[in-house]
Amino acid sequence: MTAFRRVLVLHGPNLNLLGRREPEVYGSLTLEEINERIERAAKELAVEVRIRQTNLEGELVEEIQRSATEADGVVINPGGYSHTSVAIRDAIAAIDLPVIEVHLSNPQAREGFRHTDIVGGACRGIIAGLGWRGYALAIGVLVDPEAGAASPDAGP
16 A cells, blocks of 8 residues: 555535536535545545635635645546636646546536546546445545556556
């Protein structure tokens, strides 16, 4: 296992509405319930987790920049910004930390405009469509990258 013990979890726009926002897409858990599950999963891995939600793109950028000195890795659900935000993508590319992008739903199984992911290209990996468990998986991969998917260098 690596020394990843401080993880920042960022929730982007509209995730504060979980539980009542399109439950057929995002499920019935509230953001507070998801955060409780993230905290339990982090505790099991002996990881200190800081969780932040904002609807503002600039605040996400500032949190990412600040994470360079306050975290060992980042898990981000940029919400709709994943399809539009060069600023968030550039902030991720500018820090020397592994970042995993998470989506509760599977954007590839949804509307065409959700198929473009600007942010994901700057991330170590993307976990989508697994609901709240995607966050727990992302933290696990940050703590122990060998337990996650194959290295980007690995062949087919």
